[in-house]
Amino acid sequence: MAFDKITAIGAPPGNSLTDEPGRWPWEQPPVYSNPDDAVDYIVDQFDNEKSRDGVLKLLMAGITVEELVNQISFKGFMNGYYTPDVAELIKPAVGLYIYHLALEEGIEPEMFNEKDEEEQVSDEAFFRIMKVRNPEMFEAMNEELNRQTRLQGYKESLRKEMDERQQTVAQTSFLGMGE
16 A cells, blocks of 8 residues: 555554655765855856756745745755754754845845734735646636535525525415404
8 A cells, every 4th residue: 555655644553653764865865965065056047057047936926035034944954965954953054145136136135934923915916826736736726615605505595595495485374464
């Protein structure tokens, strides 16, 4: 039986304790145990024009330096390049490097996520992103919404029909007659 490791309900609790040890990259000794070496590795990745341009596009689109640094440090840990503690230690240096890189290209990036709770993603933006990034889920949610709408319309028509019947009964009933 194969388990989907991505979803929270994909494997029963404790399943990771029964897996073969060393199966994942983060279970191996890290490539870089020194934070300075890890920062050098990340900075070297920006020598690749495709990587640098991708990061700059994200910054121009409004993604914060903080979000990029979190993703870079997490991805490096997941790929076994460094441990979680090294990932946390390198964040300030990587953030400053990305900030400096953006300034050199004439971009004034946002550093931190400081949006209020009220400035969350609108429902419209949420569904627009979902339609592109997760079309199966979008279709499933759209179908459920349509089903709920049809059900609501059916309930309303039943209520209207019941109200009309009650009015008819009240008009023809001897209780509704005057003295």
